[in-house]
Structures are given as C-alpha cells and as structure tokens.
Amino acid sequence: xxxxxxxxxxxxxxxxxxxxxxxxxxxxxxxxxxxxxxxxxxxxxxxxxxxxxxxxxxxxxxxxxxxxxxxxxxxxxxxxxxxxxxxxxxxxxxxxxxxxxxxxxxxxxxxxxxxxxxxxxxxxxxxxxxxxxxxxxxxxxxxxxxxxxxxxxxxxxxxxxxxxxxxxxxxxxxxxxxxxxxxxxxxxxxxxxxxxxxxxxxxxxxxxxxxxxxxxxxxxxxxxxxxxxxxxxxxxxxxxxxxxxxxxxxxxxxxxxxxxxxxxxxxxxxxxxxxxxxxxxxxxxxxxxxxxxxxxxxxxxxxxxxxxxxxxxxxxxxxxxxxxxxxxxxxxxxxxxxxxxxxxxxxxxxxxxxxxxxxxxxxxxxxxxxxxxxxxxxxxxxxxxxxxxxxxxxxxxxxxxxxxxxxxxxxxxxxxxxxxxxxxxxxxxxxxxxxxxxxxxxxxxxxxxxxxxxxxxxxxxxxxxxxxxxxxxxxxxxxx
Numbered sequence: 001x002x003x004x005x006x007x008x009x010x011x012x013x014x015x016x017x018x019x020x021x022x023x024x025x026x027x028x029x030x031x032x033x034x035x036x037x038x039x040x041x042x043x044x045x046x047x048x049x050x051x052x053x054x055x056x057x058x059x060x061x062x063x064x065x066x067x068x069x070x071x072x073x074x075x076x077x078x079x080x081x082x083x084x085x086x087x088x089x090x091x092x093x094x095x096x097x098x099x100x101x102x103x104x105x106x107x108x109x110x111x112x113x114x115x116x117x118x119x120x121x122x123x124x125x126x127x128x129x130x131x132x133x134x135x136x137x138x139x140x141x142x143x144x145x146x147x148x149x150x151x152x153x154x155x156x157x158x159x160x161x162x163x164x165x166x167x168x169x170x171x172x173x174x175x176x177x178x179x180x181x182x183x184x185x186x187x188x189x190x191x192x193x194x195x196x197x198x199x200x201x202x203x204x205x206x207x208x209x210x211x212x213x214x215x216x217x218x219x220x221x222x223x224x225x226x227x228x229x230x231x232x233x234x235x236x237x238x239x240x241x242x243x244x245x246x247x248x249x250x251x252x253x254x255x256x257x258x259x260x261x262x263x264x265x266x267x268x269x270x271x272x273x274x275x276x277x278x279x280x281x282x283x284x285x286x287x288x289x290x291x292x293x294x295x296x297x298x299x300x301x302x303x304x305x306x307x308x309x310x311x312x313x314x315x316x317x318x319x320x321x322x323x324x325x326x327x328x329x330x331x332x333x334x335x336x337x338x339x340x341x342x343x344x345x346x347x348x349x350x351x352x353x354x355x356x357x358x359x360x361x362x363x364x365x366x367x368x369x370x371x372x373x374x375x376x377x378x379x380x381x382x383x384x385x386x387x388x389x390x391x392x393x394x395x396x397x398x399x400x401x402x403x404x405x406x407x408x409x410x411x412x413x414x415x416x417x418x419x420x421x422x423x424x425x426x427x428x429x430x431x432x433x434x435x436x437x438x439x440x441x442x443x444x445x446x447x448x449x450x451x452x453x454x455x456x457x458x459x460x461x462x463x464x465x466x467x468x469x470x471x472x473x474x475x476x477x478x479x480x
Contacts, residue, residue, distance in 0.1 A: 005224050006106075006243040007197045007290060010074060011049065011061065019046050019070065026052045029060070029125040029134075037062045037295045045299045053291075056123040062138075062293040064200060065304040072308075074200040075223045083315050083328070086308040090210045094222025097230040097239060105231035105242035106286045113235055113282040117164040122196075122246070122283070123291050124160055128264030132272075134160045135263060137301075138294035139194040139248070140206045141168065142216070142238060143176055146183070150215040151239065152176070153206035155304075157296070158194070158278075159260040167260040167275035168192070168252055175212055180276055184254035191236040192252055192278060197245030197292035199224065207309035217241075235281040245292060246285040250278040264297045266305065267335040267408040302332040310362065314339060317361035322354045329377045330365070337366040337409065340377040348436045355398055355429030363404045369430045374443065383432075391432040398429035 014020035021040060027033050027050045037048050045066025051059050065071060072079040102108050112118075124134035136158040145152045152175050159167045170176035176192075183190045195202060201223040205216050217239065220228045230239035236249045254276045261272030294300060307330075315328045324344040330336055339362070341354045351370040358368045371377060371386045391397075405412030405425035412423040434440050447454070456465055 005199045005201070005226070007061075007064075007199060007245055007292060010064070010199055011047070011290075013073075014047050014064075014070075019044070019066075021046050021048045023048060023050045024052055026054050027060075028054050029056070029123045031126045031129065033060055033062065033125055033293070034127045034295055038298060041066070041298055045303075049290075053123050056121075056291070058123055058289055058291045060123050060125070060291045060293050061197075062295055063298070063300050064292065065203070065294070065300040067299070068303060068307050071200065071204060071303060075204065076225070080327075082308045083312040086208055086312040087316055089219055089222045090208055090214065090312075092222065093214060094218040094220070095227040096215075097217045097221065098227040099239065100229050100231050100242050102231050102234075105229070105240070107240060107242055107244040107247055108231060108234060108284045109287045110289075111234050111282060111284045117280050117283055119160050119163060119166070119248075119280065119283075123293075125293055127296055128270070130262055130270060131264060132159060132261050135296075136160070136166065136194065136196070137296050138203070138292045139196050140198070140203050141170075141176060141192050141194050142240075143179055143190060143192045144238060145175065145212045146179060148212050150212060151217045152179075152212050153195075153202075153216040155203065155206055157260075157263055157265075159263070159275075161258060161260075161277070164280045166250075166278050166280065167258055168278050169260060169273050169275040180252065180254040183252075187255070189251045189253050191233075191238055192250055193233060193236065193238050193240055194248040194250070195241055195244045196247065197290055198241055198243065202228075202241060202244075203304060204308070207304060209309045209313045233282075234284055240284070245289045246283070248280050249282040249284065250280040252276050252278045265408050266296065266301050267337070267410075268297050269408060269410050271408055273407075299332050302336045306330045306332070306336060314358060314362055314365075318354055318357040321357035322350050324350055325354060326373055327377055328358075331380070333380075335409070337364060339365045339368045340383055341368065341370045342373055342375060342377045343370055343433065344373040345433050345436075351396070351431030351433040352398060352429065355431065359400065359403065359427055359429070364406055365427075366409070366425060367428045367430070370433055372433050375432075386432040387430060390434055391430055395435075396431040398431070400427045400429070403427045 047063040049061045053060050068079050072082045077085050140153050142153045154176050157169045201220050205219040217228050229242040231242040233240050233249050240247050256277045257274045258277050260275050262270035265271045319325045324346045327342040329340040339358050354370045355368045375382045375386045402424045405423035412425040415424050416422040
C-alpha cells in the first residue's frame with residue numbers, strides 16, 4: 001500500500017479535482033458544521049474541510065462519500081462497473097494485511113489510555129436539531145468474528161454517553177449484532193476498534209455485505225490493489241489499520257444496555273433504540289490527525305450505505321432469478337426505500353419476477369420499478385417516462401400488503417405492541433417494461449442511425465463544451 005492510500009491522500013485528489021471545499025472561518029461542532037455541509041449538498045455534494053474548529057485542535061472533514069462517481073474513483077473503477085467489481089472482490093478475496101511495528105504506524109503517534117481517555121477532547125458533532133447528543137457517524141467498527149476468527153467491519157450509529165463510554169447500535173440481524181448476542185449468552189465482553197478516518201476503501205469494504213468467512217481487511221487490500229497496513233492495538237488484541245487518522249479502542253459489554261437516540265437517520269426521520277455500552281480503553285491518533293465526520297441526513301450517508309455493497313448484492317440476487325437483468329439502482333432520494341431495475345426482457349414475466357426477487361432479497365425496499373434496457377436507470381426522467389408510457393396499473397401493478405417493514409419508515413405498522421422491531425408495510429412493484437406484442441410502438445426520440453454517436457467536441461468550442469459537461473456532471477451529482 002502506498003502512503004497516498006489514506007484519508008489525506010484522497011483529500012489531495014479531491015482538492016485537485018475541485019470536489020473539496022475548504023472553510024477557514026471558525027466553526028462550531030454544535031450543528032454549525034453540519035449545517036454548512038448540508039447547505040452545499042445541492043452543488044454536487046462536495047467534501048468540506050473545516051480548518052478552524054472551535055474547541056478543537058483538529059480539523060474536521062465531512063461529505064467525503066457524496067457521489068457514486070467519487071466512491072468509484074476512490075477504488076479506481078468506473079461507476080458503471082463497480083457493482084460487478086465489488087462482487088468479484090467478495091468472491092476472489094484479497095491480499096492478507098501487512099503487519100507493521102507500532103512505531104511505524106502513524107495512527108499510534110499519540111496514544112491516550114486508561115483514566116486519561118476523555119472523548120470530549122475530540123470534535124464529535126450534532127447533526128440534526130433533535131439529536132440526543134453527539135454521535136459518531138463515520139466510525140468503521142472492527143471486531144473479530146468469534147465463529148470464524150476473521151476480522152469483520154461495519155458502520156453503526158454510536159452515541160457519546162460519558163467521558164469514556166458510548167453506545168454501539170448494532171441491529172440483531174447485523175454481523176456485529178450476532179457477535180454481541182453470542183457474547184451476551186456466554187457472559188463475556190467483545191473487543192472492538194472504531195476507525196475514524198482512513199482511505200475511503202476502508203469504509204467501502206465495510207459495506208460490501210461479505211460473508212463473515214471472508215476477512216474484511218483482505219477486501220480492503222483487494223479494493224486498493226495492495227495489502228492493508230495494520231499494527232497491534234495498544235490495549236486490545238485486534239489488528240488496527242496503521243494509516244488511520246484516529247482509532248478508539250474499547251470493550252463492549254453486551255449485557256449492559258442503555259437507551260440512545262433520537263438520532264436523525266437516512267430516511268430523514270428520527271430513530272431510538274437500546275444499545276450495548278462500550279468502554280473506551282484508548283484513543284490513538286496521528287499527531288496532525290484529521291477528524292472525519294459523516295452527515296447522516298445527507299447524500300453521503302446513503303451513497304456509502306448503498307453503493308456498491310447493497311446494490312451489488314441486489315444485482316446478484318435478482319440476476320439469479322432473471323438472468324437478463326443488466327443493472328440496479330437504489331435512488332438516494334425518497335428515503336432510499338425504492339429500487340430501479342434495468343432488464344433485457346426475454347420472457348413476458350421477467351418484469352414481475354424481478355420485482356419479487358428484489359423484494360425477497362432486501363427487506364428495506366418498499367417500491368420496485370422495472371424498466372427495459374433502453375432506459376437509463378441513473379436518469380430519473382427516463383424512469384418516469386417509462387412509467388408513464390409503458391405502465392398500466394390494472395395490468396402491471398403488483399400490491400403486496402403486510403410485508404416486513406423497517407423501524408426507520410414512520411408509516412410502517414407495528415403488529416406486536418411489545419416489539420418495536422416487528423413492523424409491516426405494504427409494498428408495490430411497477431412493471432414498466434414493454435409488453436410482448438407486435439403492435440407496441442417504437443420510441444421516436446432516437447437519432448438517425450448514422451448519427452447515434454455524435455461527438456460534441458467536433459461541433460462546440462472549448463467554452464461551450466466545458467459548460468455542457470459541467471452542467472451534465474452537476475445535474476447527475478445533484479440528482480444523487
């Protein structure tokens with residue numbers, strides 16, 4: 001792994017491409033930083049680096065994961081090919097991590113442990129107006145799976161509750177939630193490390209939804225085409241990413257549950273839960289560490305959560321049922337509870353089968369739209385066009401009442417008064433593909449065959465060409 005495979009190297013790339021805004025005005029963590037990041041979101045969701053953070057010696061960066069293009073470029077892939085690349089990485093694995101001595105690990109240039117730990121010294125922020133307190137939103141949690149011995153990583157909301165304590169909200173059906181459940185039965189604690197700031201590939205790998213038999217640190221190496229550098233933890237027996245900015249080491253007592261929330265979530269509604277408590281045993285960091293924050297009610301949250309990991313798994317699942325499926329997309333808008341599916345239709349039932357496969361594969365999805373291969377599912381206008389001219393509700397609408405719902409959907413209905421997790425919702429499938437009969441008309445918006453691939457550079461001067469390209473890029477980024 002080269003030295004540029006860290007957060008600061010990636011920020012240099014964003015600076016060079018104009019995707020990083022730098023704020024030198026003194027800024028507060030009480031919601032002011034989040035307000036600025038949110039305000040610039042419509043302008044392509046740029047990353048924002050705050051150099052002068054009131055009450056902290058550390059700069060804060062947020063918005064790093066704002067667009068699909070940015071995530072794809074971070075791992076050297078085109079956006080259109082990243083889903084298949086992610087599936088290949090999960091299947092093929094990657095190189096084992098490279099262990100370095102602590103003195104060669106930038107993340108352990110400063111080590112604060114024991115009674116000296118004070119989480120108030122770090123610039124944890126408030127993101128939404130009714131949040132219960134300061135939350136860790138960008139932290140990638142690493143733990144050892146007790147059944148396989150591999151390192152597993154994931155991202156969970158974590159509320160700061162004391163000088164050296166925080167809650168870790170890992171749902172029961174998540175990998176870490178299962179580790180906690182087994183540890184609770186065995187009456188033992190679980191060691192974890194919380195990575196705050198690394199190359200984007202570290203967070204991307206945590207969202208790939210790989211089986212626990214696959215070591216996530218190896219997947220990071222596969223994404224970066226080189227082994228991840230790790231070093232022994234200062235107070236825990238876990239391999240720590242050596243080039244991280246900040247790491248919190250700690251132990252979770254799964255039997256010690258505490259209320260956390262409300263917290264503004266991806267659906268733009270608040271969530272609350274009971275979560276186990278982690279006692280932080282050490283804070284390690286670079287001397288000139290950059291604090292990485294993530295805005296949860298912002299495009300970057302949904303982008304990292306959905307792309308490529310969740311979309312790749314959806315693509316894989318639907319293809320198993322309908323081989324003609326070419327692409328899938330879970331739009332960031334609308335609470336990310338919808339899915340678009342592009343299919344090269346081979347059978348009349350391919351549209352409805354795609355709907356059923358998608359809903360079976362991902363219980364977060366509430367509405368599924370299936371379109372033909374001539375519709376670009378990354379262009380909402382084209383999807384809406386297909387829905388209006390190729391869809392008939394009496395023929396093509398599928399209604400599935402009382403399906404498994406999620407807590408973050410405020411319209412879902414609780415079926416068991418004693419369980420906040422048992423929710424049902426009504427789901428819809430829209431088959432907006434062309435029916436198989438010969439009289440269905442062809443599109444009229446296609447150019448003459450000889451001019452299908454017009455090169456605008458042959459017709460426009462540099463100023464106009466740049467204007468068109470800039471507007472196209474902005475429009476796509478803003479739409480995500």
